[in-house]
Amino acid sequence: MNSELFTSFFHGILSIGIGEIAMMMIGFTLIFLAIKKKYEPALLLPIGFGTLLANIPSSSAIGEDGALTVFFHAGILTEVFPLLIFVAVGAMIDFSPLFKNPSLLLFGAAAQFGIFMTMMLATLFGFNLKEAASIGIIGAADGPTSIYVATRFAQNLLGPISVAAYSYMALVPIIQPPVINALTTKQERQIKMVGHNREISKTTLILFPIIVTVVAGLIAPSSVALIGFLMFGNLIRECGVLSSLSKTAQLELGNLVTILLGITIASTMTANAFLKTDTLIIIGLGLFAFIFDTAGGVLFAKLLNVFLPKHLKVNPMIGAAGISAFPMSARVIHKMGQENDPSNYLLMYAVSANVAGQIGSVIAGGIILSLIPLLN
Amino acid sequence: MIPDNFYKALTATGVGMTSIFIFMLLFYLVIIFLEKLFPGKANIDKCEKKTGEN
Numbered sequence: 150m151n152s153e154l155f156t157s158f159f160h161g162i163l164s165i166g167i168g169e170i171a172m173m174m175i176g177f178t179l180i181f182l183a184i185k186k187k188y189e190p191a192l193l194l195p196i197g198f199g200t201l202l203a204n205i206p207s208s209s210a211i212g213e214d215g216a217l218t219v220f221f222h223a224g225i226l227t228e229v230f231p232l233l234i235f236v237a238v239g240a241m242i243d244f245s246p247l248f249k250n251p252s253l254l255l256f257g258a259a260a261q262f263g264i265f266m267t268m269m270l271a272t273l274f275g276f277n278l279k280e281a282a283s284i285g286i287i288g289a290a291d292g293p294t295s296i297y298v299a300t301r302f303a304q305n306l307l308g309p310i311s312v313a314a315y316s317y318m319a320l321v322p323i324i325q326p327p328v329i330n331a332l333t334t335k336q337e338r339q340i341k342m343v344g345h346n347r348e349i350s351k352t353t354l355i356l357f358p359i360i361v362t363v364v365a366g367l368i369a370p371s372s373v374a375l376i377g378f379l380m381f382g383n384l385i386r387e388c389g390v391l392s393s394l395s396k397t398a399q400l401e402l403g404n405l406v407t408i409l410l411g412i413t414i415a416s417t418m419t420a421n422a423f424l425k426t427d428t429l430i431i432i433g434l435g436l437f438a439f440i441f442d443t444a445g446g447v448l449f450a451k452l453l454n455v456f457l458p459k460h461l462k463v464n465p466m467i468g469a470a471g472i473s474a475f476p477m478s479a480r481v482i483h484k485m486g487q488e489n490d491p492s493n494y495l496l497m498y499a500v501s502a503n504v505a506g507q508i509g510s511v512i513a514g515g516i517i518l519s520l521i522p523l524l525n
Numbered sequence: 526m527i528p529d530n531f532y533k534a535l536t537a538t539g540v541g542m543t544s545i546f547i548f549m550l551l552f553y554l555v556i557i558f559l560e561k562l563f564p565g566k567a568n569i570d571k572c573e574k575k576t577g578e579n
Contacts, residue, residue: 251556258545265538272530348565512548524533
């Protein structure tokens, strides 16, 4: 009787396995990286702590009635959390730097190259097309888009994809410079760009999100939710009559959903689901995606320079800022520009390309959602 | 042996990248169009000043 009571009471400690211990170590590592290294703390800390909650044996946080599982069904499977994050992100984006240099929009397309390269590579590792597309979208460098696509196409891979996406976004300052240096000469990195510093009218800023939503929605209806919620957030920001809602979307809504999103994703990070060879492959492919995004942007800029007259040449480093990791990527490019020539101020152009990358990543997500079911 | 999915992914790459570029070109045109229709205030001010000076 005493032994039965002992076993039942200490069920948690007695039933812990190596897998659970390993997952808890991963949880501790994510918390450490978030606090000590400040790697995307808003997401990695909730994911890390959620990993602890999900891997304590017989945890009441997961399972049929567990709070994390309930949140997962209500917020992730229904796609509500990522879409609400898009409203918050949209309210934070200022498109005016892009309007001053609209041609830099093209870099927001070129730097999505890593998504597709990674998707192809993932198929060689035996992933099916939908799983490969979900892994490839890590290259969007956009956490909510990665989560949104993975929820639709590969819920079984949601945990590793989210961790990879957010980890590599935090590592942009480490990943991008060596790739850029390998693909450019010092002379190219010193190119000074000619830009326009004109004022953008309020009407333009208001009409842009509306027109983009309608145009993108009519061409790719699957992208309506993704682009629509992003642009809705931006419209709240730019309309000028909803400053209170805009602030709420940027701060309270963004923060609340970020907390819930992170900790809820962790409910998928149980030992059985996470400790697989596939997870390591996904983490590796995520790095590949970021490298090829950077390379795609830089090489596209170099290609453009072949055709552009000398006074209009683009600094190829700007191409690397075409990813969605805002504003990290822009800062990295500006810093590299300063290191190569202290009188070269690339920040404005890098921010423009970076904003283009934010649009490009969402468009890429929408296109993947439309295209893959047709090919599968 | 290369899996069938690889060729599908290759097709997706071609179609996908082309589509993203087309979207971005469309948005570029939208911006240019909006800028022409609703030019920023500073542009007008500068033009007026220049005209005055001349």
